[in-house]
Amino acid sequence: MSFPDVKYDGSMGRWEPNASGRLQQAAMQLYFEQGFERTTVAEIAEQAGLTERTFFRHFADKREVLFWGARALQDSLVDSVLHAAPLTSPLVAVAQALEGVSAMFEERREGVQQRQSIIAANPELQERELIKLAVLAAAIANALRQRGVKEPTASLAAEAGIAVFRIAFESWVSQSEERSLRQVISDSFTELEHVATDR
Amino acid sequence: MSFPDVKYDGSMGRWEPNASGRLQQAAMQLYFEQGFERTTVAEIAEQAGLTERTFFRHFADKREVLFWGARALQDSLVDSVLHAAPLTSPLVAVAQALEGVSAMFEERREGVQQRQSIIAANPELQERELIKLAVLAAAIANALRQRGVKEPTASLAAEAGIAVFRIAFESWVSQSEERSLRQVISDSFTELEHVATDR
Numbered sequence: 001m002s003f004p005d006v007k008y009d010g011s012m013g014r015w016e017p018n019a020s021g022r023l024q025q026a027a028m029q030l031y032f033e034q035g036f037e038r039t040t041v042a043e044i045a046e047q048a049g050l051t052e053r054t055f056f057r058h059f060a061d062k063r064e065v066l067f068w069g070a071r072a073l074q075d076s077l078v079d080s081v082l083h084a085a086p087l088t089s090p091l092v093a094v095a096q097a098l099e100g101v102s103a104m105f106e107e108r109r110e111g112v113q114q115r116q117s118i119i120a121a122n123p124e125l126q127e128r129e130l131i132k133l134a135v136l137a138a139a140i141a142n143a144l145r146q147r148g149v150k151e152p153t154a155s156l157a158a159e160a161g162i163a164v165f166r167i168a169f170e171s172w173v174s175q176s177e178e179r180s181l182r183q184v185i186s187d188s189f190t191e192l193e194h195v196a197t198d199r
Numbered sequence: 200m201s202f203p204d205v206k207y208d209g210s211m212g213r214w215e216p217n218a219s220g221r222l223q224q225a226a227m228q229l230y231f232e233q234g235f236e237r238t239t240v241a242e243i244a245e246q247a248g249l250t251e252r253t254f255f256r257h258f259a260d261k262r263e264v265l266f267w268g269a270r271a272l273q274d275s276l277v278d279s280v281l282h283a284a285p286l287t288s289p290l291v292a293v294a295q296a297l298e299g300v301s302a303m304f305e306e307r308r309e310g311v312q313q314r315q316s317i318i319a320a321n322p323e324l325q326e327r328e329l330i331k332l333a334v335l336a337a338a339i340a341n342a343l344r345q346r347g348v349k350e351p352t353a354s355l356a357a358e359a360g361i362a363v364f365r366i367a368f369e370s371w372v373s374q375s376e377e378r379s380l381r382q383v384i385s386d387s388f389t390e391l392e393h394v395a396t397d398r
Binding site: 095156 | 289290291294326329330333350351352354355356358359362363365366367370387388390391392394395396397398
């Protein structure tokens, strides 16, 4: 048995093995070495051994390469919140979800650090990151409401959880942090409890 | 005794009584009636009985008219945090600061509601609002550090406080909310305490 020869025409583009991953890697390297602003899509494509056309089949623009994982992160967090054990309190459901995704970042800390330094150097990227986090918080609040959590509890737990995550993440990304991301997140939730009850 | 005749030349522009306030009022009315995107600076100036030149002497662009009070709000919050009574806990200092500015919004609820509906209708303005709130949180965290609060406590208190404020504000702006903004903020801080300790 043989498979038919499939010929892609120009309008469809050729299939390139792991094009998206190669483009991401090339983009990250160039952004890191020569800066985000100074890097063109043509350079990214060339570095990856692909065409600009292939780039735009995978990413809307050069900014999107840096936020490519946002949707998967959101899906994972929402799924985790929705499937938390019955009677789990809202903030615990959020904390568990965030601790659950921490391994994903741990595995590639150097890449995560590179990405953070690229974003820190560019206000437009910082804005995009803020928006991404706001969308994440809204999605988590929505998942909590689906679990029957009322407002404003759902939004407060989601927003406070994302604030904890952001602060924990920034601390973990810094070179001097020796705890695991999971541990920093867990410690930060404990600290939030202290902050909220120290009144 | 007489004052010398002062003649302003064209490059300086004439002095116009309360130009900034008139431009703001005109802009809000036009944004609300015909939408932010469809309103031009020329229309705003005409509505206010002023020139485009005068508009740009007061605002960088038509977006800035909506965020004109951000700096005063930040200064007021930072000042309040810095001058909280000794030994006031971080989150209480933030809560007091936010409750302290609530009268400013109460006095002009209708204008605040108009502004919110203009922003809600435009993603670009929503992004600007997010950035403004992030800058506010960073300024409050900085004020807490000046009071001797360590990290991550300072950032957690500031970020959680701003999250509470945003959620309280959105609830208060909605037509159906009958509590005062100060009361909604106070209740939301109590709810944050419940959320954070329900683990």
